[in-house]
Amino acid sequence: MHERIGAPALVALGANLPFEGEAPAETLRQALKALAKEGLSVLAVSRFYATPCFPAGTGPDYVNAAAVLAVGEQSDATSLLEALHVVEERFGRVRNKRWGMRTLDIDLLALGDSVAPDAATQDFWRALPPEAQVKAEPDRLILPHPRLQDRAFVLVPLADVAPDWMHPRTGKSVAEMLAALPEAERAAVKPL
Secondary structure, eight states: OBOOTTOOEEEEEEEOSOBTTBOHHHHHHHHHHHHHHTTOEEEEEOOOEEEOOSSTTSSSOEEEEEEEEEOOTTOOHHHHHHHHHHHHHHTTOOOSSTTOOOSOEEEEEEETTOBBSOHHHHHHHHHOOHHHHTTOOOSSOOBSOTTGGGOHHHHHHHHHHOTTOBOTTTOOBHHHHHHTSOHHHHHTSEEO
């Protein structure tokens, strides 16, 4: 596995359920603060966006954002993911249904130009057809996130903070991946 230790991490945040009486946007604000308690410095945060629930019609709309995190020299992708899961749990995240409603979701999108666990595995999961994605779930961390190029609710906020980040396997920037999505998908992601 190739990991650039100390490289900035790109994360996506989302929520569509209240937590302890607070609206999802407030949960995202508090989660960004909580990342510091896990040793992760927030370098940049996108605007917050209202986005349709995914898959469509399965629940309330989401609030989504993206952030760039500085991770310590001692941090690898696995420990970074564990820190993100600690923050999710602090905000009531329960992992009982894939793509279900949630109080907080923090996805590790990329760690510098790391490809994990290897190029062939990343390429396999990235190329998996949407209908298969619903049924199949990786048993390990895949970097970059295998579906980031398909999701306007990830790419629109990510373009606020890292438009020039290049996918190490496709060679496309965030701006290029976003431009390749249908206009209707991009337009459905609206700033709050």
